Amino acid sequence: MTETKDELKPYWEKDFKVDEAIHQVKLYHYSAKSVAMVSDEVFGKRFAKYFKEIGGRFNPRLSVGSGWIFKLDSQRELTSVLQKIFRGEAKPSEIGVTAPLFEDKDIDNKIFNTLADLIDLIPTEKAERIVSEKDDVRTTVYYNKDDDTVTHGDCIYSFTSAHKSLDIYQLSI
Secondary structure, eight states: OOOOGGGOOOSEEEEEEETTEEEEEEEEEEETTEEEEEOOHHHHHHTHHHHHHTTOEEETTOTTOSEEEEEGGGHHHHHHHHHHHHHTOSOOOOTTTSOOOOOHHHHHHHHHHHHHHHHHHSOSSOEEEEEEEETTEEEEEEESOOTTOOOOSEEEEEEEOSSOEEEEEEEEO
């Protein structure tokens, strides 16, 4: 029986002691072409420069948890880096100094996924709802408005997809 990503089990686990703290590291055969390494955030950040040097990329949305993804071809280099870390030959960076850098496509994917979540929240029917009335300002959201919709105030935000729209208006009252 083939495992799905939700059922993946690590093929390797090891506890690493770094500066008196214990960090558990797990490796997964993530796909036919990749290996995933999952650890706590501190371990990942402190050794990020070594993981990047061998082509690793941080991904907070792996199905096995937040971690690093590597090409299967770099498995030998990953093993070497982990051995150096375990023996104390690879020195950790100070916390917060070396954070994983995101490439433009990672940011684009995050924006796309957020927009897809937003579109799912927009109702399919036409609707108007007052969401706030404070500080003498009324904020109204219009879902799927058309040319016949009477709006109140100034449009401060508008989002339109192929089949749904969301418009936010504010009116001084």
